Amino acid sequence: MTKIEKSKKIIKILNEKFGKPHCALNYNTDFELLVAVILSAQCTDVRVNMVTEKMFKVVNTPEAFMEMPLKDIETHIKSTGFFRNKAKNIKMCSKELVEKYNGEVPSKMENLVALPGVGRKTANVVRGEIWGLSDGITVDTHVKRLSNLIGFVKEENVEKIERELMEIVPKKRWIDFSHYLILQGRDVCIARRPKCSACEINHLCNYGRKMMRKSSEKN
DNA sequence: CTCCCGATAT
DNA sequence: ATATCAGGAG
Structure with a gap:
């Protein structure tokens, strides 16, 4: 065979x-999904959902994240591991979304992987889940x-x-x-x-x- | 290749 | 104690 x-x-x-099948990460907007997938690196989806459920009630837009003190983001996401890197990436990523993409999540692979903390795996998940797109696996x-x-x-x-x-x-x-x-x-x-x-x-x-x-x- | 890193199961 | 969890950057 x-x-x-x-x-x-x-x-x-x-x-x-x-x-x-559907994504096991909980989210309400494209941006929330992007953040959740960034958090899911070397962490269970169950843990990510516990963190995002609380955090998204406080901040859930790139505008809000780019203004939020790094320390506060770190406190929210600490239990997902790699929290310093992830907090920095989420903040810088939010800033780029606001400045370059009018606060929207871009759909092009090249634009997604250029964002801080976003690699091919994260980009593939976001593109597949939101737009049904698949340049890759x-x-x-x-x-x-x-x-x-x-x-x-x-x-x-x-x-x-x-x-x-x-x-x-x-x-x-x-x-x-x-x-x-x-x-x-x-x-x-x-x-x-x-x-x-x-x-x-x-x-x-x-x-x-x-x-x-x-x-x-x-x- | 190394580093980042907490929570959980075994 | 140790391996593993929807990885990415330097």
Whole structure:
């Protein structure tokens, strides 16, 4: 079976399991989503939602964030980790949005990744979630891990992984594909201990097949 | 490549 | 104690 066929089968199975996926980060505006995704670096979505729920009641516009003392932003977001970098990035990012984009979140990839604290992963999430756009595939820690375990790639560099996946996954499914691997990664294929025996796609996964053979040999 | 970094599960 | 969490910048 080719990797392309395999990706289609996996998408079909996970589509039946998860349905039409949506972003797990809570937000009410484009700008709130951008801030939430910046905060989600090396942090669970659950934690980000706890922080943003309180913070967005106080500040939720680029105009407000650019005027807010750095210390106050830090206090709000401290529990998400990397809080000094993130606070600085959110403040500078807000300033650029106001000065260059009339306070709006730009939709062009090149404009998004030029913003402080915004890389390809964040840009892909925002573009896919808000406008349904996909120049690329969101490669976060889960997509990276599962793509290697399944056997789509043998690679640690996220930009190389993204380019290779773009050759394997049908373009119309790029957005859903990332959501599905992320959901499966949180729920079943957990980094610490993947639950291969409970995995719906273990027969399509190199690591899963290996684990299932091992467990059947013991019986 | 290193640094940033708190909360949680194991 | 240690690995991990929707990464990005220098």
